[in-house]
Amino acid sequence: MEYVAHDASAFAPPAEVGEMELYHPKTWVGKYIWSQDAKIIAIQYAITAIGIGLVALVLSWFMRLQLGFPNSFHFINPSNYLQFVTQHGMIMVIYLLTALFLGGFGNYLIPLMVGARDMVFPYVNMVSYWVYLSAVLLLIASFFVTGGPTGAGWTLYPPQAILQGTPGATWGIILMLVSLALFIIGFTMGGLNYVVTVLQARTRGMTMMRLPLTVWGIFTATVLALLAFPALFVSAIMMLLDLTLGTSFFMPALVSMGQQSEHTGGNPLLFQHLFWFFGHPEVYIVALPAFGIVSDLLSVHARKNIFGYRMMVWAIVAIGGLSFLVWAHHMYVSGMNPYFGFFFATTTLIIAIPTALKVYNWVLTLWHGNIRLTVPMLFAIGFIFAFIHGGLTGLFLGNVTVSVPLSDTMFVVAHFHMVMAVAPIMVVFGAIYHWYPKITGRMLNDTLGKFHFWVTFLGTYAIYLPMHYLGFLGVPRRYYAVGGTDFIPASAQSLNAGITIAALITGAVQVVFLYNLVWSYYKGKPSGGNPWNATTLEWQTPDTPPQHGNFGPTLPSVYRWAYDYSVPGADQDFIPQNVPAREVARTGHKT
Amino acid sequence: MNIFHELTVKPWATDQGKVDDLHAGRTSSRAAKKLALRVFLAVVAVLFTLLVTAYGGRMAYEDWRPAPQVSLLWANTLMLILSSVALQWAQYSVRRGRMDAMRAGLLAGGAFAVVFLFGQLLAWRQLGTMVYFEVTNPAIAFFYLITGLHGVHLLGGLVAWGRTVSKVWGDFDVAKIRQSVELCTVYWHFLLLVWLVLFGLLFTGNNLDVLLKLCGIR
Numbered sequence: 168m169e170y171v172a173h174d175a176s177a178f179a180p181p182a183e184v185g186e187m188e189l190y191h192p193k194t195w196v197g198k199y200i201w202s203q204d205a206k207i208i209a210i211q212y213a214i215t216a217i218g219i220g221l222v223a224l225v226l227s228w229f230m231r232l233q234l235g236f237p238n239s240f241h242f243i244n245p246s247n248y249l250q251f252v253t254q255h256g257m258i259m260v261i262y263l264l265t266a267l268f269l270g271g272f273g274n275y276l277i278p279l280m281v282g283a284r285d286m287v288f289p290y291v292n293m294v295s296y297w298v299y300l301s302a303v304l305l306l307i308a309s310f311f312v313t314g315g316p317t318g319a320g321w322t323l324y325p326p327q328a329i330l331q332g333t334p335g336a337t338w339g340i341i342l343m344l345v346s347l348a349l350f351i352i353g354f355t356m357g358g359l360n361y362v363v364t365v366l367q368a369r370t371r372g373m374t375m376m377r378l379p380l381t382v383w384g385i386f387t388a389t390v391l392a393l394l395a396f397p398a399l400f401v402s403a404i405m406m407l408l409d410l411t412l413g414t415s416f417f418m419p420a421l422v423s424m425g426q427q428s429e430h431t432g433g434n435p436l437l438f439q440h441l442f443w444f445f446g447h448p449e450v451y452i453v454a455l456p457a458f459g460i461v462s463d464l465l466s467v468h469a470r471k472n473i474f475g476y477r478m479m480v481w482a483i484v485a486i487g488g489l490s491f492l493v494w495a496h497h498m499y500v501s502g503m504n505p506y507f508g509f510f511f512a513t514t515t516l517i518i519a520i521p522t523a524l525k526v527y528n529w530v531l532t533l534w535h536g537n538i539r540l541t542v543p544m545l546f547a548i549g550f551i552f553a554f555i556h557g558g559l560t561g562l563f564l565g566n567v568t569v570s571v572p573l574s575d576t577m578f579v580v581a582h583f584h585m586v587m588a589v590a591p592i593m594v595v596f597g598a599i600y601h602w603y604p605k606i607t608g609r610m611l612n613d614t615l616g617k618f619h620f621w622v623t624f625l626g627t628y629a630i631y632l633p634m635h636y637l638g639f640l641g642v643p644r645r646y647y648a649v650g651g652t653d654f655i656p657a658s659a660q661s662l663n664a665g666i667t668i669a670a671l672i673t674g675a676v677q678v679v680f681l682y683n684l685v686w687s688y689y690k691g692k693p694s695g696g697n698p699w700n701a702t703t704l705e706w707q708t709p710d711t712p713p714q715h716g717n718f719g720p721t722l723p724s725v726y727r728w729a730y731d732y733s734v735p736g737a738d739q740d741f742i743p744q745n746v747p748a749r750e751v752a753r754t755g756h757k758t
Numbered sequence: 759m760n761i762f763h764e765l766t767v768k769p770w771a772t773d774q775g776k777v778d779d780l781h782a783g784r785t786s787s788r789a790a791k792k793l794a795l796r797v798f799l800a801v802v803a804v805l806f807t808l809l810v811t812a813y814g815g816r817m818a819y820e821d822w823r824p825a826p827q828v829s830l831l832w833a834n835t836l837m838l839i840l841s842s843v844a845l846q847w848a849q850y851s852v853r854r855g856r857m858d859a860m861r862a863g864l865l866a867g868g869a870f871a872v873v874f875l876f877g878q879l880l881a882w883r884q885l886g887t888m889v890y891f892e893v894t895n896p897a898i899a900f901f902y903l904i905t906g907l908h909g910v911h912l913l914g915g916l917v918a919w920g921r922t923v924s925k926v927w928g929d930f931d932v933a934k935i936r937q938s939v940e941l942c943t944v945y946w947h948f949l950l951l952v953w954l955v956l957f958g959l960l961f962t963g964n965n966l967d968v969l970l971k972l973c974g975i976r
Contacts, residue, residue, distance in 0.1 A: 287790045287794070288794065355798070355801060359794050359798055360794075362794075362797050363790050363793050363794045363797065366786060366793060367788075367790045368784075368790070369783040369784070369785075370783050371779075371781065371782060371783050372779050373781070374767070374769065374778045375761060375765070375785065376764055376769040377778060393797065393800070394801065394804050397801060397804045397805040397808060398804075398808055400805065401805060401808050401809060405903065408903065412899075413893050413894065414893055414894065414896075414902075414903075415894040415899065416812075416896060416899060416900075416903075429894065430894055431894045431895075432819075432895075433896065434815070434816055434896075437812055437816065441808065441812065444808070476769065477768065480765065481765065484765070724779075725778075725779075726779055727769075727775060730770070
């Protein structure tokens with residue numbers, strides 16, 4: 168065995184950055200409850216997000232039960248149907264996906280992947296979680312107040328969101344808005360941490376372009392969130408004032424339930440602009456971390472460097488920038504100027520370029536790869552399928568002329584579920600199967616994992632593929648009951664029943680996943696430090712799970728990018744980022 | 759920040775590797791807290807930009823009724839300027855090791871800020887008692903919302919200011935205090951700038967033309 172020598176790293180002085188004073192708690196409560204360790208905070212975020220996500224899953228069942236088998240269940244009436252729709256959407260988008268990707272994966276992976284001991288502001292990081300938890304608790308509280316939670320739709324459009332007659336218009340909407348404002352305050356604290364840690368706390372040798380794409384995805388999504396959430400914050404505060412103090416930011420003069428309202432001259436369209444100025448970047452706040460993570464999953468499990476790393480980074484940044492220029496494509500039917508529509512359709516379609524580029528690069532990463540069909544890999548491939556389908560229907564909805572007739576139909580529901588529900592959740596599952604061994608030291612059960620994948624993958628297709636067809640037929644979304652129409656054939660009801668059965672099965676199989684998480688924690692096969700033979704720093708920690716401070720007495724130095732898989736001449740098919748060239752085992756090579 | 763340059767390098771190339779190996783791991787030479795403050799200020803800037811845009815958008819409608827002028831705001835503006843100047847003086851002093859002057863500057867800065875906040879409350883009351891006051895008038899509602907949010911940000915600043923002030927007596931770590939004073943000063947200047955934009959653009963008359971010109975519409 169020979170070694171390559173004389174690389175620049177031999178002369179590198181020891182790391183100057185990354186060492187920080189860590190807070191070492193002495194009690195169990197200090198360590199696991201009021202924890203300032205990003206890894207524990209990550210798990211707190213993840214458990215809370217998944218817990219509230221399960222509530223949203225059950226709500227979607229209730230919705231589907233009504234749609235599939237109308238009027239068969241006494242506990243579902245038109246009012247609480249709308250509440251189910253609203254809370255399902257809001258929870259899934261904000262309290263589950265945003266919190267899980269940024270608060271969960273961001274907290275766990277950023278410090279480990281950049282080679283830092285922790286986030287730069289651990290105390291603020293802790294507060295961030297507790298504010299998030301308060302936001303979740305307020306949201307849950309809204310289920311128990313008079314009138315129940317708001318049923319205004321997740322977009323909370325005024326005037327209807329705060330008019331009497333909309334479910335939850337007394338306390339539900341107030342709790343919703345306060346909860347959102349709290350969520351944003353909590354997120355801003357976390358987000359500052361993620362951004363500054365990525366920029367300032369990387370270890371020696373870790374340039375921005377040596378960062379794994381996971382970090383790029385989470386970093387860019389955090390920047391988007393920091394810049395987009397203020398729009399939601401402002402609109403939540405303004406609506407709260409309209410509701411409680413009688414201002415007229417959004418509320419026009421109108422007659423509601425036979426009575427002239429006290430509002431005058433508010434502008435409901437202003438809310439739509441503000442909401443979607445947040446709402447569209449929100450799609451990418453969820454998608455970009457998924458893009459990053461899936462790139463790493465594909466590369467590790469295909470034993471190949473990611474195809475076009477630089478392009479992947481540029482595409483993430485470009486998508487992030489463009490995502491602020493497309494918001495009004497959610498408002499084609501709001502009566503806006505057609506030239507506006509033309510502009511926003513154009514910017515929307517331009518986003519297809521970097522996005523398609525990423526899809527090609529994922530597929531090309533698989534091409535001639537040494538593909539291992541592990542559970543994370545299956546979910547990563549499942550993501551590509553779901554994302555391509557969701558992306559293609561996005562081309563329909565991005566064009567004004569095609570979008571207008573499809574507006575408010577089930578086609579829209581199918582589209583956004585494929586692209587920002589199924590696709591990211593595939594990545595969430597893939598990522599959990601991938602990093603669970605690092606977090607717990609044990610592998611998740613493979614058979615259960617594969618069962619979970621196939622039922623989830625095929626199940627989501629069984630749900631959403633027929634839903635596109637319902638949309639073409641003109642079946643509207645958000646309706647408790649369609650009633651008798653000429654244009655919707657009776658067979659649409661059979662399709663709806665089928666979708667409901669698929670949704671029940673797909674939802675129920677998630678129990679297998681939860682069981683696997685718990686069972687493997689105690690009985691799973693010990694994983695060792697680097698079961699997937701991956702290159703990134705989190706797999707090179709001296710302890711698994713990593714201890715407080717992550718890397719033992721000395722921080723690692725980085726000598727290569729994150730994608731040295733199957734390097735020609737090297738004995739192993741991966742070279743970790745912290746291995747200098749002189750230590751790479753090469754048989755029969757001399758320099 | 760050389761982040762845009764970094765985006766063009768080829769991290770997989772051997773030559774680039776030799777350069778990258780020596781990278782110290784930071785993107786900016788600023789201390790983490792200073793960078794974090796700047797990122798936070800960017801978030802706050804977005805918040806107020808959205809409010810100004812919303813205000814301007816609402817102004818453009820025909821039924822716009824401007825809010826009545828509250829002349830007390832001029833005095834309040836002067837207080838905020840003095841507050842910023844005092845903090846600048848504190849920063850100037852701490853950098854030259856003149857701790858008494860630093861303390862005086864800090865205390866004066868905080869005092870002027872508190873006077874500004876009381877002045878704003880007084881302005882709220884004045885507007886609330888005017889005959890033109892109508893809560894449903896968007897101009898008036900925007901006035902309360904925007905000044906309120908600005909005040910809340912200043913209150914948050916006063917918390918940081920209070921923590922700094924509590925540490926500048928007796929023995930203290932000069933480098934840490936210097937950083938705290940610098941951070942407070944940057945934040946104060948930023949909030950002053952935001953206030954000047956808000957005051958000049960929104961609360962000194964019907965400046966719709968200026969706003970539209972700024973947006974490139976007129």
